[in-house]
Amino acid sequence: MRAVLFDFSGTLFRIESTEAWLRAVLDDAGIVLAEPELGQVAKALEVVGAQPGGVFPERLPEGLVELWRVRDESAEAHRAAYTGLSRQVPLPRADLHDALYARHMTPAAWAPYPDAADVLRGLSERGLGIGVVSNIGWDPRPVFEAHGLGRFVDAYVLSYEHGIQKPDPRLFAAACAALEVEPRDTLMVGDSAEADGGAVALGCRFHLVRHLPVPERPDALRPVLDLVG
Known part of the structure; x- marks a missing residue:
């Protein structure tokens, strides 16, 4: 060789755990969720496959099937696919979906x-x-x-x-x-x-x-x- x-x-x-990923973004935003709720939201994000580097989606929404297939062929497709999955889960603020995506690209994650x-x-x-x-x-x-x-x-x-x-x-x-x-x-x-x-x-x-x-x-x-x- x-x-x-x-x-x-x-x-x-x-990649860090889904819960740690979510917690870091909420902390940066100054948002506090009760532990049971934080755990539930993290689990929901995991189920939909919203974390790049984490588990794959259990089920793809029809509108994301083709995007998911080519998600790694461009930066734009990658962001659109994963933020699209994330937006299936309600978060305290709409901008947190983009913040989650940004977090996963940091060395700390x-x-x-x-x-x-x-x-x-x-x-x-x-x-x-x-x-x-x-x-x-x-x-x-x-x-x-x-x-x-x-x-x-x-x-x-x-x-x-x-x-x-x-x-x-x-x-x-x-x-x-x-x-x-x-x-x-x-x-x-x-x-x-x-x-x-x-x-x-x-x-x-x-x-x-x-x-x-x-x-x-x-x-x-x-x-x-x-x-x-």
């Missing part, structure tokens, strides 16, 4: 998995190229920088910048080109067999990790160091 590609959300980083830094450092010290290939509608570079991981990443290939989404092999091909490596010499690591596993069609190897809360997944990335030899 000469390079390793990583997914972002659910692979290297995990994300935590790296416990072994992410060690694994990225180990790969970098071995001279392997490191890329991030993500289906996303915004730039996660500030998240990597704020958590001290940006120095390990050689290339970011983001769906909204290319107008295509994983599992389209063209996104993985762009990452290999950016790192100047052949797909056969590249390992893709991600939490989605469908999306991230699309790298296999290009000739990359693939390693699956589970999308779990940070405390429940302390060392799932460490096998990558053995896989690259």
Whole structure:
């Protein structure tokens, strides 16, 4: 192996809980909800899939089906899809839906998995190229920088910048080109067999990790160091 590609959300980083996400936005707005009500609203947001990086919607409103399908192909589609889902849940003020969307793009909303830094450092010290290939509608570079991981990443290939989404092999091909490596010499690591596993069609190897809360997944990335030899 000469390079390793990583997914972002659910692979290297995990978004905060829906309740913490909502609480942070309410605190910034100076709005206080009783704990039972806050919990109920957070659960409702989770059910509709309003939090990017969180759980997928249990059911898509008819008017959002097509937008959801292409949500990661542009920043505009991403924002429209997720704020559209959020607006299914009544909030104390209408502007809080946009505030929730803005919150999820901040470094404070994300935590790296416990072994992410060690694994990225180990790969970098071995001279392997490191890329991030993500289906996303915004730039996660500030998240990597704020958590001290940006120095390990050689290339970011983001769906909204290319107008295509994983599992389209063209996104993985762009990452290999950016790192100047052949797909056969590249390992893709991600939490989605469908999306991230699309790298296999290009000739990359693939390693699956589970999308779990940070405390429940302390060392799932460490096998990558053995896989690259």
